[in-house]
Amino acid sequence: MPKGFWFLWTGILVNQLGSFVILFLAVYLTQVRGFSASAAGIVVSLAYGGGGLVGTFAGGVLADLLGRRVTILVAHLCTAAATLAMGFVAHPAVLVGCALVAGTASNAARPAASAMIVDLTEGAQRERAFALQFWAVNAGFACAAVVGGLLVDTDYRALFVIDAATTVVTAAVVFTKVRETHPATARTTGAETRAGFARIRRDGPFLALVGLTVLFGVVFMQHISTLPLALREDGFGSSVYGRLIALNAGLIIALQLWVPKAVAGRDPARVLALAAAFMGGGFALLALAHDLRGYVLSTVVWTAGEMLQASLVPSLVAALSPPAARGRYQGLFAQAFPVAALVGPALGGVVLQHLGAGAVWTGCLVLGLLCALGHLAAGPARRHRLADSPTAATATR
Incomplete structure (x- = not known):
């Protein structure tokens, strides 16, 4: 791997x-600031x-206009300032404003x-790079979950x-060790940016x-919203939630780098359908059990879905992205989880408060199965689109 990748x-x-904050924000708001579960x-x-x-x-x-x-x-410095402010402000409106700034800035990075990783790598090297990125994210979360679970009680x-x-x-x-990978001569103008988005709107398989x-x-976002609240309803403290998140990350650390080999040569549509079924089914298991063993089993199953999803989707997006529009394609795809974060926690919180945890977990199963069927239906068009892509080989092996 290039040195620039390793520093990044x-x-x-x-x-x-x-x-820590994204994991324990819902608990902090309810336990310290007096917010309801839905709020x-x-x-x-x-x-x-x-x-x-x-x-x-x-x-x-x-990323395409100014550079990666x-x-x-800028995104990281703004995130740090807003995150620090959240821990010291008490007024609800100011707290929500700081959270909005922190969420906006952290997601801008x-x-x-991702575009910088694509710039720095190619072919099978790119697959390993995204696998290593996913590994780093979860290794960090594993430590953050354990330490945060202890700090939240003190x-x-x-x-x-x-x-x-x-x-x-x-x-x-990044400032001291990482060089810019997108040269000024390759950066887009405003007109080119608009044209690039017009192309994306016509890219059915990508959309x-x-x-x-x-x-x-x-479904996945329930692990940072309704899951910790449901644990408290069943009499478990924040440290148990931290250990479950650590289990999730530990499984990924131990197994994720092997998953690409396990799914190599298999139909991506079927693998992604299986991932969605595991994600929905994992949370659905909690409708049947309220002891620690049930939570552990649930975590293992939905983590399997997360690993399968992560093993294929980044390389698919890279293969579908034209080189001149990598930042915009990555930016639009990166909106998928913020949209899910906009809908998932709010929906889960309202259902939990008014219908109970059982309704949340049953809804997760339904959404997971719908997603699985969607991947099976979208598979043929995506294969046809990738067949015309010069980078398709690394995404369809």
Whole structure:
């Protein structure tokens, strides 16, 4: 791998090591600030859903217009400032505003980093790069979940301080060690940017992949919203939630780098359909069990779905993206999970409060199965589109 990739990867890992706030924001809002379950879900949705929509769109455009490096730097510094402020403000409106800024800025860095990885790698090297990126994200989350689960019961403010500090360290690594990968001569003009988005609107297979990823993400987002609240209803503390998230990340750390080999040569549509079924079915298991063993089994099953999804989708997006529009394609695809974060936590919180946890988990099963059927239906058109792509080989093996 190029040195630039490894420094970027190091920055991603450091940033994720301190990613406490996104994991425990719903608990912080309900336990410390007095928000209801539905109100906390709406705030999480606004921060990482609404803010993510704006951030990923802006980040993708700026990555092509101004460059990947400057976009990452500005995004991380703004994220650090807003995250730190969240731990010290008490007024609900100001707190929500800080959360929205933090969600917008943190998501703006994602398409720029993904476009930089595509710039730095090619072929099978690119698949490994995205697998390593996913590994770093989850290795960081594993540590963040365990440490955050302990801090949340002693000092909530430390969550925000450490999260902001690691974000600043990431910006410093990028500033000192990572060069710009998108030369000024290749950057787009405003007219070219508009033309690029017009092309995306006509790219049916790509848009279908984005839409199905949103549906998948609505189910997945329950792990940061309704899952910790349901655990508390069943008498478990925040440390148990932290251990479940650590289990999720630990499974990914141990197994994710092997998954691409396991699915090599298989139909991506079928693999992604299986991923969606595992994601929905994993959460549906919680409708049948309320003890710790049930939560552990659920986590193992939906983590399997997450790993299968992550093993294919990044390389599919890279193969579908024209070289001159990588930032915009990455930016639009990166909006899938913010849309899911906008819908998922709010929907889950309302259903949990008014219909109970059983209705949440049954709904997860229905959405997971719908997503699976969607991937099977979209498979032929996506294969035809990839057959015309010069980078299709790495995405369809």
